[in-house]
Amino acid sequence: MKIFGLYIILSLLTGNPILALVLLLVIFFFAERRFIGVLPDIFKPMRRANRVRQLKKVIQVNPADAEAYLELGETYFRQEKYGKAYDFLKNASKKMTGHPLYHFYLGASLYHLGNAEEGRKELEQALEINPKGSFGEPYVYLLEIYIEQKQPEELINNTYNRLLSYGSTKTFYQAGKLFLKYKDMNRARRLFRETVDNYEASRGALRKANRRWAILAKIGLLSAK
DSSP: OHHHHHHHHHHHHHSOHHHHHHHHHHHHHHHHHHHTOOSOOTTHHHHHHHHHHHHHHHHHHOTTOHHHHHHHHHHHHHTTOHHHHHHHHHHTHHHHTTOHHHHHHHHHHHHHTTOHHHHHHHHHHHHHHOTTGGGGHHHHHHHHHHHHTTOOHHHHHHHHHHHHHHOOHHHHHHHHHHHHHTTOHHHHHHHHHHHHHHHHHOOHHHHHHHHHHHHHHHHHHHHTO
């Protein structure tokens, strides 16, 4: 009712019902991003594209800047352009070998490109260097690889327990979704509950950032009965 009232006021002020509807949607979007945070950030692709341009200029000036290559690899990985991510990461290999983020993004890119075994080695190396790195995301990839390769249950369980120790709200949800896919309902439920518990324990901006995963985890719990 309040939303309809606001629409009427905007219609009277603008004299254009369609423009009033557009303004109402804009107001709703910015209010949602500011106070709720469930909807995706529509400006993120533009920020990433601008950052890619900046990094490519850095490389043109200094082709030996391995950190720029690493960040470009990460950015393309997050855009799901795994071939480009792999190419830029390989350009960083001479200076970045031994850096956990380098090995994580390289391993995850290799997995998406169909080379699970080489990806596994890179992911395991990333965690050997820093078991707490990337908020537990390498564990999610390794769990999927181990399940696909039918690795021993002991290895899967150990990786699962390490994820519970080092994961985040987002990675708990991702792993819960993974186990739901493979019909492991007990682990799926545990991870979805961990997602919700972590959200409820968070505060401020972190709580807003985690809200989306908590909502999705609650939906996941309905599927994991």
